[in-house]
Amino acid sequence: MNLGSAIQLCRVKQGLSQSALAEKANCSVSYLSMLENSKRDPTLSTIKSIAGALGVPIEILFFLGADEGELAGINKDLAGQLADTALNLLNTRHDE
Numbered sequence: 001m002n003l004g005s006a007i008q009l010c011r012v013k014q015g016l017s018q019s020a021l022a023e024k025a026n027c028s029v030s031y032l033s034m035l036e037n038s039k040r041d042p043t044l045s046t047i048k049s050i051a052g053a054l055g056v057p058i059e060i061l062f063f064l065g066a067d068e069g070e071l072a073g074i075n076k077d078l079a080g081q082l083a084d085t086a087l088n089l090l091n092t093r094h095d096e
Helices: 003-013 018-025 029-036 044-054 058-065 076-095
Strands: none
Touching: 003 018, 003 029, 003 044, 003 058, 003 076, 018 029, 018 044, 029 044, 044 058, 058 076
16 A cells, blocks of 8 residues: 555645645645655544545545555456546546
8 A cells, every 4th residue: 555655646636735735634744745755654534634635535545545456356447447537536626
């Protein structure tokens, strides 16, 4: 599981800086940076805060951060389509 990369992906797709997301999620920029670089493991409450700040369901962060082995029960094509759809929704949200 790499939630840090999922957080970073969503943040960048929405055009947010680390400082803007950290402020919205009520955490420090340095902590957010450590999360995105997999140097810290976030608590569930932190993940919920970040997901809320991003306007993304927590399940999307878990899905986007899942390693290939963690999605073994899902058809690879379907997993790719779900990831593409989730990222397109982030783009749509950012464009509004």
